[in-house]
Amino acid sequence: MPLWQWIADAAGVVLxxxxxxxxxxxxxxxxIQRNGGTFELSHRAxxxxxxxxxxxxxxxxxxxxxQWFRIFSLSPRPxxxxxxxxxxxxxxxxxxxxxxxxxxxxxxxxxxxxxxxDIDLAMSPSSLVGFQSWLEAAPPGQGTARQGPGL
Numbered sequence: 001m002p003l004w005q006w007i008a009d010a011a012g013v014v015l016x017x018x019x020x021x022x023x024x025x026x027x028x029x030x031x032i033q034r035n036g037g038t039f040e041l042s043h044r045a046x047x048x049x050x051x052x053x054x055x056x057x058x059x060x061x062x063x064x065x066x067q068w069f070r071i072f073s074l075s076p077r078p079x080x081x082x083x084x085x086x087x088x089x090x091x092x093x094x095x096x097x098x099x100x101x102x103x104x105x106x107x108x109x110x111x112x113x114x115x116x117x118d119i120d121l122a123m124s125p126s127s128l129v130g131f132q133s134w135l136e137a138a139p140p141g142q143g144t145a146r147q148g149p150g151l
Contacts (some may be wrong), residue, residue, distance in 0.1 A: 052098065
């Protein structure tokens with residue numbers, strides 16, 4: 001078999017694998033969205049200089065928890081989970097510098113307090129309203145970890 005046929009076969013296999021991966025991502029996203037309550041949510045996975053450490057993802061409300069899924073992962077399980085009673089809204093800010101390129105367009109950065117320290121999340125302004133409502137809707141007697149401004 002000539003070399004060009006080997007190259008064409010290899011390119012075909014790579015293209016097929018990329019197509020299968022893309023289809024699997026779409027199926028996974030539909031699986032995650034089946035119960036509703038999902039929105040685009042980025043998480044700052046590591047505390048790095050401004051603009052670094054952001055990972056794109058999808059957030060989903062599930063009862064008393066906020067689940068976060070990496071966008072390019074095939075895992076059906078959430079990568080991070082935060083309990084409503086363990087979060088407190090501390091404030092918001094606009095993306096600065098490289099953060100504008102790392103995040104979805106028009107997203108704002110939200111800082112939340114938790115037992116393990118501050119958490120940075122990025123979401124759209126309309127998702128932020130829903131997030132704040134979800135935090136405030138905790139059952140009576142179950143306050144947040146600590147109250148921040150705006151709550």
